[in-house]
Every structure is written in C-alpha cells, then in structure tokens.
Amino acid sequence: MLNIQKEMKRLRWAVLPAAALAIASCQTNSMKETTETKVDSTFAPVETKPGNTAYKPAFEGQTRINGVKTATPLEVTVLTSDLKNPWGITPLPDGRFLVTEKAGTLRLVTTAGAISEPIAGVPAVDSDGQGGLLGIRTDPAFNENRMVYFVFSEKQGGAGNLTAVGKGKLSADDKRLEDVKVIYRATPAYKGRLHYGGRILFDPAGNLLVSTGERSDLATRPQAQDLKSGLGKIVRIDKDGKPVSGNPFAGRTDARPEIYSYGHRNVQGLALHPETGDLWETEFGPRGGDELNRIEAGKNYGWPVITYGIEYAGGKIGDSIQQKEGMEQPVYYWDPVLSPSGIAFYTGDRIPEWKNNLFIGGLSGSHIARIVIEQNKVKGEERLLENEKQRFRDVTMGTDGALYSVTDAGRLYKIDKK
Structure with a gap:
C-alpha cells in the first residue's frame, strides 16, 4: 500500500496539467494526515517581543501560535566548527553530506565531522553580498549516475548577475565535478547584491523545483508579479533545465512556462510534506512578515502588493495592505522576524513526537524553529538550540534519522535523541 501511495504522488507531479494539479491539490488538502502531534496548548507562544506593526492576522493561528516542548531528551553535538560560511547541505546515500x-567551494563532510578538500569543477560564483554557491541536491538516482544539482549566483558581464542552476557528475574518487553545465538562468540579470533565492528540490516525478529572489531593490520588486520575468518565482524544470510540460502557465504567450508560483520575495526554504506531497516554502519578509507558505501551482503569493512587514527604515510598503483577492495568505508569519532559511520535514522514527514536523533554520532568530502542522495549519511552535546563538542556514535529515544543521559561523550540528 505504501508503494502505491508513493507512485500516486509521483504521477500527480509528473503528468497532470495545471487544472488537474489544482483538483489533485484540493483532494490532497482534504486528507487527514495519518500522524498527528498532540499539542499541549497550555504553553505560551514562544514570541514575546512586540511586533514591528499592529497588522491583524487574516485568521486565528496565523502568527504567535501556542508553544510546544519536545519531551524526548535530546543530544546536540557540534561535529565541526571548521566549515567556511556553509549555505546548503544534502545527504549522500552513504551517510556523508555535500556542503x-x-x-x-563544495566539500564532503562525514558524520564524524571530517571535511574534505574543496571539490574541483565548481563554476565561478559571484559571492558579493548575499550571492555565492547556494542550495544543493543529489539526483534521486545518485547511486547509479552520481549527478549533483546546485544553485549559484553567476556574473553576466556588464548586465550584473543572476541566479543560475548547474549540474555535474561527482567523480568516482569524490574529488571533482565532471561535465559541469549551467542548465537554467533566472533572467533578467541585475546589478545587485541581494535576494537570489537559491534553494533546490526534486519533486516526486524527478523534476527540479528552484527558488529565485526578486533582487530586493525597489526597481526589481515588481518583477515578482511579472509572469515574463524569472525573478521572485518558484520554477519547475527538468534535469536539462527545460520547463515541465504540466506547469501551470505552459502554452501561454504572456508568461514563462517554467514558472510554478510567483509573488515571492526571497525563498530560502523548500520542502515536500512526507505524507501529502505538498510543497512548502519559507521566505524572508522585510522588517516583519517572514512567511511560511503551502505552494499551489499557478498561485500568486502577493509580494510586494501584500505583506505583513514594513520597510527596514520603518516606512510602509506599497499601499500597506495585507489581504487582496487573488493573492494567497501565508499559512503562518513571524513579526519580529525569524529570518527563515533552509527547512526540512522530520521523517525519522528516533523522535516519534517530531513525525512530520517542519524544522526551519533561523538566521536573525538564532534558533531552529520546530513547527507542528496539522491539516495545513500551524498548531504549535518551539525554539531549539536558542542558547547556541548561531545563525542556522540550512537543515536536513541524515540517513541515520537525526537532524543536521549548518550555521553561518561554520558549525555542523547533529540533533538526535539521547
């Protein structure tokens, strides 16, 4: 039965056109998740500081939900502190990680914390500002083809830079990427230093989901709403970088066929729910208004028209509205900000109370947020590793069932039961 369910999810992503995707999504959303976490609602919300705004949520539980606490005793281990500004981490089938x-630079790291020399063959990156070598994933058939897919910021001469997707084959001796190709570029290029997005994920059909930023500046923000621009989007492409035929805007002359969703600011978290198969993302708001969204094909997520945040200098954004017909509400938002980066659903058995919970690396929040989701609603929030005072850049599940996280300061953490 489990294999049949997995095959049905794969086919939903593989061949359905946009209209059918919407129907399938509605069917999926009505499913009762088979594993629920009992939430003790007596705990106060974890956020106690005043918000940047007095904006009202669109529905109860959209922000400052009740707190939860992990009952299982945890063992937190710093495996290494010697990485240099790590950004993305993904496990290999043998238990090691690509970071x-x-x-x-791209490195292999063992669960004992041993770090390899840089893997050769990585294209030149533009590491100015928020740019650099960003998200990474291995091919689902890595054991057979050893293919690696990654996102990076790429210079485009006088035009500026952009978010690009590359692929290459990890050599048999693990020392280099071979036959490296750039398969996708999120145009137009722009002379900026911010908001590249940069996360990458395989869907069940073996296609790539990639996030792009809207490059932050007032001049580029409107492109998040522009269906002819690659900025501020989640795109769905095949392994050669071509748009997937079942994408929601396929066949339209007024839209790019690779676009899966739009109206995004700077998505740095992408994950598929382990039971429903739904795509979830986290994205940075401005000052306030960081978001957790459940992504549906073809939907508009509002930036910069609607937001629960304000400008960093304190002024309003646009018409200062939080809701508009035709634009999706975040499932959850944070004010003050968490600065949510990489995310992962917990699918292991070592800590049963975490089953299907979402874990979010917080940068300015300096903790990992544990989010309990039931029926597509947030039911509880917990802060983990808050005393470590780290900027948690990415989170992943290891093949051993433990959680792992990298921080801007160069640490690799293992989080497991005692």
Whole structure:
C-alpha cells in the first residue's frame, strides 16, 4: 500500500496539467494526515517581543501560535566548527553530506565531522553580498549516475548577475565535478547584491523545483508579479533545465512556462510534506512578515502588493495592505522576524513526537524553529538550540534519522535523541 501511495504522488507531479494539479491539490488538502502531534496548548507562544506593526492576522493561528516542548531528551553535538560560511547541505546515500560554502567551494563532510578538500569543477560564483554557491541536491538516482544539482549566483558581464542552476557528475574518487553545465538562468540579470533565492528540490516525478529572489531593490520588486520575468518565482524544470510540460502557465504567450508560483520575495526554504506531497516554502519578509507558505501551482503569493512587514527604515510598503483577492495568505508569519532559511520535514522514527514536523533554520532568530502542522495549519511552535546563538542556514535529515544543521559561523550540528 505504501508503494502505491508513493507512485500516486509521483504521477500527480509528473503528468497532470495545471487544472488537474489544482483538483489533485484540493483532494490532497482534504486528507487527514495519518500522524498527528498532540499539542499541549497550555504553553505560551514562544514570541514575546512586540511586533514591528499592529497588522491583524487574516485568521486565528496565523502568527504567535501556542508553544510546544519536545519531551524526548535530546543530544546536540557540534561535529565541526571548521566549515567556511556553509549555505546548503544534502545527504549522500552513504551517510556523508555535500556542503556548499558561500564563497564557491563544495566539500564532503562525514558524520564524524571530517571535511574534505574543496571539490574541483565548481563554476565561478559571484559571492558579493548575499550571492555565492547556494542550495544543493543529489539526483534521486545518485547511486547509479552520481549527478549533483546546485544553485549559484553567476556574473553576466556588464548586465550584473543572476541566479543560475548547474549540474555535474561527482567523480568516482569524490574529488571533482565532471561535465559541469549551467542548465537554467533566472533572467533578467541585475546589478545587485541581494535576494537570489537559491534553494533546490526534486519533486516526486524527478523534476527540479528552484527558488529565485526578486533582487530586493525597489526597481526589481515588481518583477515578482511579472509572469515574463524569472525573478521572485518558484520554477519547475527538468534535469536539462527545460520547463515541465504540466506547469501551470505552459502554452501561454504572456508568461514563462517554467514558472510554478510567483509573488515571492526571497525563498530560502523548500520542502515536500512526507505524507501529502505538498510543497512548502519559507521566505524572508522585510522588517516583519517572514512567511511560511503551502505552494499551489499557478498561485500568486502577493509580494510586494501584500505583506505583513514594513520597510527596514520603518516606512510602509506599497499601499500597506495585507489581504487582496487573488493573492494567497501565508499559512503562518513571524513579526519580529525569524529570518527563515533552509527547512526540512522530520521523517525519522528516533523522535516519534517530531513525525512530520517542519524544522526551519533561523538566521536573525538564532534558533531552529520546530513547527507542528496539522491539516495545513500551524498548531504549535518551539525554539531549539536558542542558547547556541548561531545563525542556522540550512537543515536536513541524515540517513541515520537525526537532524543536521549548518550555521553561518561554520558549525555542523547533529540533533538526535539521547
């Protein structure tokens, strides 16, 4: 039965056109998740500081939900502190990890914390500002083809830079990427230093989901709403970088066929729910208004028209509205900000109370947020590793069922039961 369910999810992503995707999504959303976490609602919300705004949520539980606490005793281990500004981490089938470092190096790291020399063959990256070597994933058939897919910021001469997707084959001796190709570029290029998005994920059909930023500046923000621009989007492409035929805007002359969803600011978290198969993301708001969204094909997620945040200098954004017909509400938002980066659903058995919970690396929040989701609603929030005072850049599940996280300061953490 489990294999049949997995095959049905794969086919939903593989062949359905946009209209059918919407129907399938509705069917999926009505499913009762088979594993629920009992939430003790007596705990106060974890956020106690005043918000940047007095904006009202669209529905109860959209922000400052009740707190939860992990009952299982945890063992937190720093495996290494010697990485250099790591950005993305993904497990290999043998239990090791591939880790990207922002300046442009790719390394192998063992569960004992041993770090390899830089893997050769990575293209030149533009590491100025928020750019660099970003998200990374291995091919689902890595054991057979050893293919690696990654996102990076790429210079485009006088035009500026952009978010690009590359692929290459990890050599048999693990020392280099071979036959490296750039398969996708999120145009137009722009002379900026911010908001590249940069996360990458395989869907069940074996296609790539990639996030792009809207490059932050007032001049580029409107492109998040522009269906002819690659900025501020989640795109769905095949392994050669071509748009997937079942994408929601396929066949339209007024839209790019690779676009899966739009109206995004700077998505740095992508994950598929382990039971429903739904795509979830986290994205940075401005000052306030960081978001957790459940992504549906073809939907508009509002930036910069609607937001629960304000400008960093304190002014309003646009018409200062939080709701508009035709634009999706976040499932959850944070004010003050968490600065949510990489995310992962917990699918292991070592800590049963975490089953299907979402874990979010917090940068300015300096903790990992545990989010309990039931029926597509947030039911509880917990802060983990808050005393470590780290900027948690990415989170992943290891093949051993433990959680792992990399921080801007170069640490690799293992989080497991005692």
